Structure formats: structure tokens, C-alpha cells
Amino acid sequence: FSPSRFSISRPFCQSPVLASTTDKPTETTAEPSLAVPFQAARDASVAKIQAVLSQSKYAALETPLVHFMDEYFHSLSQAAESGATNPDGSEITASQAANEMLRTIQFGMKYGLGEKKYTFENVRHKALRGTNHGEKDERYDDESFVKMLGDDVTTDFYAAGCDFFRPSMDLNNSLILGVDNLEKALNQIRKGENVVFLANHQSEADPQVVSCLFEKAGKEYGDLAAHITYVAGHKVTTDPLAIPFSMGRNLLCIHSKKHIDSDPETKPAKSKQNMAAMNEMLQGLKDGGMAIWVAPSGGRDRRIVSSGKIPIATFDQKTVDMFRLMGNKSRKPTHFYPMAMVSYDLCPPPDFVEAGVGEKRNVRFTPVGIKVMDEVPNVGGAEKRHLFTHSAEFECIKGYEELLVGLGMHKYLP
Ligand SMILES: O=P(O)(O)OC[C@H](O)CO
Numbered sequence: 001f002s003p004s005r006f007s008i009s010r011p012f013c014q015s016p017v018l019a020s021t022t023d024k025p026t027e028t029t030a031e032p033s034l035a036v037p038f039q040a041a042r043d044a045s046v047a048k049i050q051a052v053l054s055q056s057k058y059a060a061l062e063t064p065l066v067h068f069m070d071e072y073f074h075s076l077s078q079a080a081e082s083g084a085t086n087p088d089g090s091e092i093t094a095s096q097a098a099n100e101m102l103r104t105i106q107f108g109m110k111y112g113l114g115e116k117k118y119t120f121e122n123v124r125h126k127a128l129r130g131t132n133h134g135e136k137d138e139r140y141d142d143e144s145f146v147k148m149l150g151d152d153v154t155t156d157f158y159a160a161g162c163d164f165f166r167p168s169m170d171l172n173n174s175l176i177l178g179v180d181n182l183e184k185a186l187n188q189i190r191k192g193e194n195v196v197f198l199a200n201h202q203s204e205a206d207p208q209v210v211s212c213l214f215e216k217a218g219k220e221y222g223d224l225a226a227h228i229t230y231v232a233g234h235k236v237t238t239d240p241l242a243i244p245f246s247m248g249r250n251l252l253c254i255h256s257k258k259h260i261d262s263d264p265e266t267k268p269a270k271s272k273q274n275m276a277a278m279n280e281m282l283q284g285l286k287d288g289g290m291a292i293w294v295a296p297s298g299g300r301d302r303r304i305v306s307s308g309k310i311p312i313a314t315f316d317q318k319t320v321d322m323f324r325l326m327g328n329k330s331r332k333p334t335h336f337y338p339m340a341m342v343s344y345d346l347c348p349p350p351d352f353v354e355a356g357v358g359e360k361r362n363v364r365f366t367p368v369g370i371k372v373m374d375e376v377p378n379v380g381g382a383e384k385r386h387l388f389t390h391s392a393e394f395e396c397i398k399g400y401e402e403l404l405v406g407l408g409m410h411k412y413l414p
Pocket residue numbers: 203204233235236258298299300301349353354
């Protein structure tokens with residue numbers, strides 16, 4: 001790795017330019033044809049949702065939800081047409097699309113809207129896996145908690161999130177690379193050491209992409225994916241549709257640097273929450289055996305609208321420094337692995353960057369990719385800090401570009 005070369009020319013001349021807030025949102029036009037059973041299931045599901053919404057105060061949600069439904073039914077219709085199957089070998093069906101969609105919307109309405117919406121009260125949230133899941137979870141002993149969940153007391157929200165997004169991933173043509181590094185990371189975690197994956201971030205479904213691709217690599221890696229704690233910005237914990245997916249994940253809830261200044265009045269409270277999250281993380285790292293996924297850019301990569309290229313967003317050095325500092329303070333060996341991710345097409349983010357929630361959801365049946373790069377040695381003092389961040393980002397870009405080539409997505413190469 002040569003820092004001087006890096007500063008002059010990033011691989012493939014990557015430009016750090018992000019789409020500006022004036023760019024139009026990503027438009028993905030629905031395919032003209034939908035297979036007959038999927039069309040029927042889509043129409044019936046839309047009618048059900050319209051009936052519910054018309055009798056509620058959320059009538060304004062009809063347009064974005066119908067768009068989301070159209071996207072999802074098209075995605076699964078295409079999956080079925082391509083011959084993709086579920087993990088048990090069964091076909092992807094129209095009734096599966098309807099069940100997944102209606103359940104997700106029902107969760108969104110129950111946990112994401114209104115006075116009873118689910119609030120992530122603790123900065124460290126533990127995945128809600130339901131009462132049928134093996135591990136003891138004391139929250140399910142609390143009567144009010146059980147009452148709040150109602151019929152969903154047995155719901156494994158982790159599995160539900162994976163089941164929703166998995167059929168939209170063309171897993172036969174997806175790539176999971178760097179499994180040797182994943183194996184090293186797994187062994188380090190098993191020894192009680194900590195691992196931090198420094199990733200680029202492309203879609204809201206990235207935690208599910210990690211799960212499905214790690215599962216593809218092997219059961220032990222699938223189990224690791226369920227164990228990972230994701231560093232989550234405010235959208236992940238406050239957007240009505242994102243909330244149910246987030247309930248199924250281990251999270252550290254923070255306010256990313258990208259959005260913390262959007263409302264000066266609430267900045268002190270947000271900074272306080274970030275401090276609390278860092279303390280919780282430090283405790284977890286001290287306990288050891290922790291696996292963390294963080295996007296040091298503070299958000300998703302955006303396409304360059306004029307060229308259609310998708311560069312990864314620049315890693316924020318202070319964020320990386322903070323994770324290294326916490327690792328050092330924990331006094332447990334803490335290992336850093338850059339993780340390259342290709343998942344943009346699965347749920348393309350809007351081209352504009354904004355702090356608000358409730359964005360328009362697009363979903364596509366597409367291959368996805370992950371490459372776990374070599375560990376970046378956690379050495380060097382204050383004067384070398386930038387070299388560590390550059391090295392991690394450089395590796396991530398290398399892996400990303402290798403994935404794009406391997407997946408035949410040359411058009412996105414920056
Ligand atoms: O700031 P954004 O729009 O890139 O959103 C980042 C969130 O983590 C969404 O997953």
C-alpha cells in the first residue's frame with residue numbers, strides 16, 4: 001500500500017463526488033410485464049392495503065406503499081422467472097410475495113407508526129428473535145413487552161427480515177469472496193477477541209445482504225452474521241418501514257456525522273446519545289467476542305447521476321479513529337477487516353442525500369456481492385492515523401471493484 005499513490009489516484013480514478021441534494025431521486029420503472037399469478041397476488045394485496053389505509057389516518061401512505069408493492073412483486077416475479085429458489089429448494093411464488101409484503105407492511109404499521117410505535121430506548125439494541133428462539137431473552141419475561149408484541153411474541157424479526165429480502169437476491173449469481181479472511185475473523189471472535197468490519201454501504205438491506213451471503217459461505221458464517229452488531233444511524237431506527245427490520249438486528253444506535261448537524265437544536269442530545277453508544281460499545285468490546293459492522297462514510301454510496309457510476313463514499317477518518325480508540329481501550333485484541341459490498345441495485349437509494357425518513361422504496365432482483373479483505377494491522381500512533389483509514393478505504397475500493405467486475409457490473413466502475 002502506498003499512501004502517496006493513493007492520494008494522487010484512487011483505484012480506477014474514483015471520484016469522491018457525491019450526488020447533490022438537487023439531483024432527482026432514483027427512478028426505476030417497473031417492468032411492463034408481471035407474470036399472471038404475481039399480477040393477481042399484487043392486485044389482491046394492493047386492494048387489501050388500500051382498504052386498510054382508507055379507514056385509517058394514513059391514507060397519504062397509499063402511493064408510496066403501492067409503489068413499494070409494485071417493486072417487490074416485480075422483483076419476485078423476475079426471481080421466479082429466472083428459476084431462483086428458496087433455501088429449501090422450493091420455488092419463489094406469488095403467494096410468498098404477497099405474504100412477505102403484507103407482513104412487512106403490517107409490521108410497519110404496527111411498529112413504525114402512531115403512538116405505540118416501537119422505540120429503540122437503549123443505544124444498544126439486542127435483536128428480537130421471539131420466544132421460540134433458543135437463547136434466553138429476559139425481555140420476554142416482561143408482561144408489558146409481551147403485550148406490546150401481541151401475536152408477534154414468537155416472531156423472529158431477524159429471520160423475517162432475511163426472508164423478506166432473500167428472494168430478491170440472485171444468490172446463484174452472487175459473490176462472497178475473502179472467506180479465508182472471514183474464517184480468520186470467526187476464529188478471533190471465538191477466542192474472545194473483537195472484530196470490526198469497515199464496510200461501504202449501498203442499500204437499506206445491507207444487514208440482510210450480509211446474512212444471506214454469509215449463509216451462502218457456510219452455516220457458521222450465517223450464525224456469525226446473526227451475531228454482528230450493526231452501527232445504525234437515525235433512519236434505521238425511526239423510519240416506519242425500517243423499524244421492523246431493525247428490531248431483528250443487534251444495533252448500536254447513533255447519529256451519523258452526515259446528519260447530526262441537520263437540526264442544531266437537537267444536536268446536543270444527539271451528541272449525548274453518541275457518547276452513550278460509544279460507552280456501550282466499549283463495554284461490549286471489553287466483554288470480548290464482539291463483531292461490529294460499521295460504514296465509516298456515515299451513509300450509503302450514491303451514484304453519480306451524470307455518468308451512472310457508483311463510487312464508494314469516502315471513509316471518515318475520525319469515525320475510524322474512534323473505533324480504533326475504543327478497541328485499544330477495551331484491552332481486548334480488536335481486529336479491523338475492510339468489507340466491500342455491492343448491493344446498490346437491490347434497493348437503490350435516492351440520489352439526493354437528506355436527513356428525513358420515509359424515502360421512496362425501490363427493489364430489484366439482482367446479484368449482490370461481498371468481499372472481506374485482509375485485516376488492516378491496528379498499529380501506529382497518532383501521526384499515522386490517516387494511513388490506517390486510507391489503507392482500509394483503499395482495500396475496500398479494491399474489493400468493491402473486483403466484485404463489480406466479477407458480477408458483470410462494469411458500468412458502475414468509478
Ligand atoms: O444517509 P443515507 O441516506 O445514506 O442513509 C443511511 C442509512 O443508514 C440507511 O440505511
